[in-house]
Amino acid sequence: MNDLEGLWDNLLSRDPERIRRQWRDLSAEERQAILDHLARMVSEEGWLPMQRVSAQAALDAIETHKPPGDTGP
Numbered sequence: 001m002n003d004l005e006g007l008w009d010n011l012l013s014r015d016p017e018r019i020r021r022q023w024r025d026l027s028a029e030e031r032q033a034i035l036d037h038l039a040r041m042v043s044e045e046g047w048l049p050m051q052r053v054s055a056q057a058a059l060d061a062i063e064t065h066k067p068p069g070d071t072g073p
Contacts, residue, residue, distance in 0.1 A: 007022060010022035011023075011034065011038075011058045012051070012054040012055065012057075012058060013054075014053070014054055014057040014058075016057075016060075016061035016064070019057070019058050019061040019062065020061055020062070023061075023062055035059075035062070038055045038058050038059050038062075039059070041055035042055045042056050042059065
């Protein structure tokens with residue numbers, strides 16, 4: 001498994017702790033790119049229902065991981 005495949009396996013795992021662990025290892029630039037991609041997965045056509053569910057689970061886990069008052073990626 002390459003690093004990119006592992007990154008997305010973790011982020012789309014639906015396991016909040018696994019998602020958060022991966023999130024902590026990302027730079028601010030990587031975080032923003034991933035947030036943008038996950039938002040597209042949830043909102044745009046062309047994604048399978050299970051992909052949408054996984055993307056939303058990642059967004060939920062990331063949002064609950066942010067410290068209070070943090071509005072950034």
